[in-house]
Amino acid sequence: MPDPEAANVPRWALRGPFRSVALAAALAIGAGGFAACGPAGGNDRWVTTENTNVDINWDAVKEAYLAAEGPEDLERRVNEIYEGDEIISVSVRDQDEKTQVVTGFFDKNTDGQVGEDEKIFSIQRDVVSPESAQVQMQGYGHYSYYHSPVWDIATGMMLGSMMSRAFMPSYRPLYAQPYTTSPARVSAISTQRSSYRAANPQRFAKRSSSGRSYGSKGGGFGGRSSTPTRRSGGGRFGLGDRGKRQRVRLSA
Amino acid sequence: MAAITSIAEIPLEEREPLALLGFVEGRVEPDLDYYGFGWARLAAIDLVDRTGKIERVERPLLLALHSADDGDPYPDDVDLEFWLDDDDDTAIVAPLSAFLASRRPLLAGAPAIVLALCNPHRARLRRPAGVDAPIYHALGDVLATFDLPEGSPYRAERGRLRLEADAWRTIPGAAR
Numbered sequence: 001m002p003d004p005e006a007a008n009v010p011r012w013a014l015r016g017p018f019r020s021v022a023l024a025a026a027l028a029i030g031a032g033g034f035a036a037c038g039p040a041g042g043n044d045r046w047v048t049t050e051n052t053n054v055d056i057n058w059d060a061v062k063e064a065y066l067a068a069e070g071p072e073d074l075e076r077r078v079n080e081i082y083e084g085d086e087i088i089s090v091s092v093r094d095q096d097e098k099t100q101v102v103t104g105f106f107d108k109n110t111d112g113q114v115g116e117d118e119k120i121f122s123i124q125r126d127v128v129s130p131e132s133a134q135v136q137m138q139g140y141g142h143y144s145y146y147h148s149p150v151w152d153i154a155t156g157m158m159l160g161s162m163m164s165r166a167f168m169p170s171y172r173p174l175y176a177q178p179y180t181t182s183p184a185r186v187s188a189i190s191t192q193r194s195s196y197r198a199a200n201p202q203r204f205a206k207r208s209s210s211g212r213s214y215g216s217k218g219g220g221f222g223g224r225s226s227t228p229t230r231r232s233g234g235g236r237f238g239l240g241d242r243g244k245r246q247r248v249r250l251s252a
Numbered sequence: 253m254a255a256i257t258s259i260a261e262i263p264l265e266e267r268e269p270l271a272l273l274g275f276v277e278g279r280v281e282p283d284l285d286y287y288g289f290g291w292a293r294l295a296a297i298d299l300v301d302r303t304g305k306i307e308r309v310e311r312p313l314l315l316a317l318h319s320a321d322d323g324d325p326y327p328d329d330v331d332l333e334f335w336l337d338d339d340d341d342t343a344i345v346a347p348l349s350a351f352l353a354s355r356r357p358l359l360a361g362a363p364a365i366v367l368a369l370c371n372p373h374r375a376r377l378r379r380p381a382g383v384d385a386p387i388y389h390a391l392g393d394v395l396a397t398f399d400l401p402e403g404s405p406y407r408a409e410r411g412r413l414r415l416e417a418d419a420w421r422t423i424p425g426a427a428r
Contacts, residue, residue: 187393230401231398233395234270234396234397235274235283236282236284236286238318238369239320239343247343247345248342250345
C-alpha cells in the first residue's frame, strides 16, 4: 500500500522567483500605537520561549511577509528565519477585499489545517486607503505574549507582489478560498531549508528545539564538546533533470 | 563502455563514504545534481526526519542510489536511474526490487542496510529475498549533510553523517 501520508507526491522542485511588479511604498511604524501588551517583554523583537529555546525574529517575519511574492515564497522565507527543527506551515486567507490573515503553524497532525493549538503567529493586513495598509502581528502558544505594533504601509518601499497586489486598482482577493501549506510540500520545504542552513552555517549556531544546533554542534561525537562544527551539504538522491539522456529500461 | 543489458551488469562499486554521498571538501552547499552511486560500510549514520527526530544506525551498509524523479508510481517499488558515464548520454532505469535482488551477496551479510535514495512516491518497499537485516528507507526526498568539527581531517569517521528526509521507515520482516 502507498503511504497514507502521501496525499500528493512531494517532489524537489527548484522554483524560480516569481516576481511581479512591486509597488514602491514606505513603511511607517507606530501610527497606530502598540496593541495591548501581554507580559513584560511582549514587544521584544526577539523572543525566546521558556519551553522551546527557539527564537523567532519577528521583524524578519514581518519583512518576509512584506517581501513575499506569494504564499509559497512566504513559506520559504519564514522557514529560513525559523531556527528550530520543525517546519512552519502557512495559511493565507482573504477575509474580504481589505483584510488578509496569514497564520503560521506547526502542522503537528499533518492534516493541512490550522489547529488552534498549532498556531505560532498571525499577521493581519488591512487595506485602509488606495495607497496604504496596516499590518499587525500576534504570537500564539509559546509566543502568545508577542503583540506587534501596528505598522502603516505607505508608498516608498519595495514590496513583494503578495502585498503590493492589494494596492492594484484591479485587485481581487486571491485567497478567499484559503491557501494552506500542503503536508506533501513539507518535504520540499525541509530540503530547501536544509540547503539554506548548509549554505549559511554562521547563522545557525544557536540551539534548536531538539538540542541540535546548526554550525556549532558540540556533543554529537560521543561526548560533550565546545568544538565548533562546520556543516556541509552532500548529494540528493533523485535524478530530476532528464536533459538529453536517452533512457534504457531494464527489468531483469 | 560495453552496453549493459541486464540489471546484474550495472556496476555497483565500493566508494569512500564522503565521496559516495556527494560531499566535496570545501563545498558547503548541497549538490542537487549529484548522480554518483555505489556502496560503503559506515561506522554509523544518523537518519533525521522532518520533526527533527534522529535515529542512529550503527555499522550499516550504505547503498547510495538515485530514484527517477519522474518515474512511475508503485506502491512498493521505486524506479532507479543510473547515469553511468558523464560522457555518455544514456541513463539506465530499473526497479529497485530487481536491483536489490541482484545484489543479494552484498546485502546478505550486512548488520543493517540504509538506502540513501529519494522515494518520491513514498512507496513502502518490499524486503528482498534472503536478506534479513533491518533495511531503512526514506519517504520523500533524501539529502546528505555532514557535520565536522573545525580543524578535523576531512574524513567520514571524524564527523557525523546524516541523511535528512521527510520520514524514515524500515522494511518489515527483519530477523534481527
